[in-house]
Amino acid sequence: MTCEDERLRGKHALITGAGSGIGKAIALRFAREGAEVVVNDIKKEAAESTVDELKEFGHECFAIVADVSDSDQVQRMVKEYYSKFPSLEILVNNAGIGGSMNRVVSMPDEIWDRAMKINLRSVFLMCKYFGKLMIKQDAPEGQVRGKIINMSSARGKKGRANFAEYAASKAGIVSLTQSLALEMGKHRITVNCICPGVIHTPMYGPVTAEALASANQIEPPCLDYKPVGDPEDIANVAFFLASSDSDYMTGQSLMVTGGRLFV
Numbered sequence: 001m002t003c004e005d006e007r008l009r010g011k012h013a014l015i016t017g018a019g020s021g022i023g024k025a026i027a028l029r030f031a032r033e034g035a036e037v038v039v040n041d042i043k044k045e046a047a048e049s050t051v052d053e054l055k056e057f058g059h060e061c062f063a064i065v066a067d068v069s070d071s072d073q074v075q076r077m078v079k080e081y082y083s084k085f086p087s088l089e090i091l092v093n094n095a096g097i098g099g100s101m102n103r104v105v106s107m108p109d110e111i112w113d114r115a116m117k118i119n120l121r122s123v124f125l126m127c128k129y130f131g132k133l134m135i136k137q138d139a140p141e142g143q144v145r146g147k148i149i150n151m152s153s154a155r156g157k158k159g160r161a162n163f164a165e166y167a168a169s170k171a172g173i174v175s176l177t178q179s180l181a182l183e184m185g186k187h188r189i190t191v192n193c194i195c196p197g198v199i200h201t202p203m204y205g206p207v208t209a210e211a212l213a214s215a216n217q218i219e220p221p222c223l224d225y226k227p228v229g230d231p232e233d234i235a236n237v238a239f240f241l242a243s244s245d246s247d248y249m250t251g252q253s254l255m256v257t258g259g260r261l262f263v
């Protein structure tokens, strides 16, 4: 069922990695708020399954299967997107992979390169190829033209042993968000990022929320009634960043961790 006030009605949104976890929760939330949503994922079945759930809201939606870390595939995605939707008001760069649990001194080079490619290069490519069209879109005078929301991590603000490649790739997203916000401000496009704490998603495999909480007790959240977050906790913040309530915010990184890791 859609929300009564449908605050994203008339907006077109593209969410990467929306076949699962946080991206899927964001897609569902945006559709509930009236947005027309394009679901990207590298996994066809996952993307199509999210689209099937979105159809329930009765707005236009479709899937684009592509690897967002590959320049040719992102450029093909741009063509496919604009062949069906006239404009892009909300871009969510969410696709990513987790850490490898390697120490730096014994980390295979390929593990480092893979994290940089999938987690960071993908955000650069999406912002480059979609951003250059977003800045040309018509927008009423005095109103924000578009919103870019990047998915970093609390690890992008504070490193952790055995997570170096993941933390560095996510710190790169915080920095890219700031630089891009400075470039995009004059085009009336806001660029912000979310730094989630530990969120119970398929990224961790078939572990229970309880097991995930007990594996992450080094820095417990101060909201101890809820030791790990749900994808919807992140979707709520993504909705805020997509809505006009955040129009006067750009270049920011929001920690959404239940109080874990104050930095």
Ligand SMILES: NC(=O)c1ccc[n+]([C@@H]2O[C@H](COP(=O)([O-])OP(=O)(O)OC[C@H]3O[C@@H](n4cnc5c(N)ncnc54)[C@H](O)[C@@H]3O)[C@@H](O)[C@H]2O)c1
Binding pocket: 016, 017, 018, 019, 020, 021, 022, 023, 040, 041, 042, 043, 046, 066, 067, 068, 069, 094, 095, 096, 097, 098, 118, 122, 151, 152, 153, 154, 195, 196, 197, 198, 199, 200, 201, 202, 203
């Ligand atoms: N779950 C957490 O605790 C947590 C914490 C901080 C940040 N994050 C970040 O949130 C984002 C979503 O994570 P999640 O927990 O929902 O994971 P998830 O594994 O449930 O979902 C990630 C999705 O991204 C897709 N994907 C991966 N590589 C891709 C590529 N190259 N092109 C297109 N799609 C690709 C996957 O197929 C998957 O459907 C990631 O960027 C992750 O780093 C997650």
